[in-house]
């Protein structure tokens with residue numbers, strides 16, 4: 001007679017599955033709670049203690065951890081010495097194992113959970129059985145996900161679960177137990193750079209392709225969201241997000257999250273902001289972002305940091321956008337935007353910080369890990385470097401431009417007027433080049449604008465270029481050996497320059 005061991009915390013579908021196993025001639029062995037559930041529905045069950053001849057002890061900490069179970073799981077029944085050993089100890093082989101684990105993730109996320117409660121929810125016997133059965137998948141079928149019950153039953157009803165399927169199920173087990181252990185380790189310490197970096201992510205979405213159509217891709221999300229994230233966003237309308245959409249949306253969300261005291265609108269293309277504006281109303285903020293660069297925004301990603309109202313929705317619906325991100329949409333705004341077939345509408349909570357304590361990027365044979373650049377002007381030591389300090393209006397513009405330049409790929413220069421960008425020079429190999437691009441983009445708006453630079457000026461040439469274009473104030477980290485050249489150039493032109501003492505390189 002075939003034997004199945006069922007021991008599950010998540011009892012979804014277990015009764016129906018067990019009934020089908022019974023019909024297919026399986027004897028069912030179960031642990032306490034699973035046994036009670038099955039028996040309550042009329043399934044015949046052999047208790048685990050009848051198999052082990054040992055009671056469940058230590059509040060269930062030890063119930064299946066017994067040679068009568070693990071011998072049955074690990075034996076190779078077609079090998080004479082294994083058969084003999086089993087016979088000698090009166091152990092019978094187990095053909096099917098159905099185990100899902102104590103809900104550690106759900107428990108550790110519970111509000112006010114005690115450490116003792118979390119620790120008690122670290123499953124020991126379950127992973128041991130899963131791993132034993134998975135190792136022995138040549139003989140044993142192992143199931144840990146209720147979503148696999150139907151397919152496994154189908155296999156049983158046909159000619160038995162095929163070896164290839166058993167191998168897949170075994171691999172799923174090892175991935176699952178590994179991910180489970182990582183959650184436990186991350187709960188026990190908050191080490192960001194441990195000796196062995198074990199990251200686990202859950203597949204959120206298959207993607208049609210990657211950055212280009214000939215690249216394959218998928219979107220994974222962290223199993224535990226500590227704060228609102230893009231991965232946890234709700235999509236209210238539109239086609240599935242593409243790889244580039246997700247990347248751009250992340251860049252837009254990161255930048256718009258910089259503005260918490262004022263309504264802000266950010267337009268992004270290829271992960272760089274092309275237009276950023278703030279205002280008393282969201283409509284005004286978006287009008288500024290649009291005016292900043294009404295060409296590049298086409299086909300772009302727009303992120304807004306307040307509830308989208310009907311008026312803003314009307315303005316947004318006049319242009320082709322790939323993705324729109326906001327914390328909420330009014331009923332009317334949603335109705336207006338949903339008429340646009342192609343725009344993807346995302347609702348993302350922005351009240352808290354984004355949950356990206358680790359930023360990773362892959363390099364050949366490894367990856368780089370750092371924490372996120374969360375620093376802003378409030379963390380910087382701002383000093384006036386020039387004879388003339390900024391006017392109140394210039395300070396306001398500089399304070400606006402600084403968080404924007406932080407989100408532009410290096411070398412980055414941003415020109416701003418009032419509280420909107422007028423020119424963005426991104427990803428250039430030299431800083432003057434970035435300044436020239438920003439100035440050209442600004443056109444006549446360069447006159448009377450302010451300039452922000454993500455890193456210091458190695459020479460006086462960027463200041464000279466800015467002065468020629470009519471820039472009146474500059475914000476930059478300072479710290480170059482040749483700072484004095486830039487200061488002299490600024491003083492000579494009578495413009496203001498402040499140093500932040502903090503650089504914001506962004507390379508990817």
Ligand SMILES: NC(=O)c1ncn([C@@H]2O[C@H](COP(=O)(O)O)[C@@H](O)[C@H]2O)c1NC=O
Nearest residue numbers: 009031033034061063064065102124125126
């Ligand atoms: N201690 C053991 O020997 C043991 N054996 C199985 N478990 C777990 O006990 C749970 C099922 O328990 P019950 O059938 O009593 O509801 C399963 O999640 C299973 O993974 C165990 N519990 C924790 O380690």
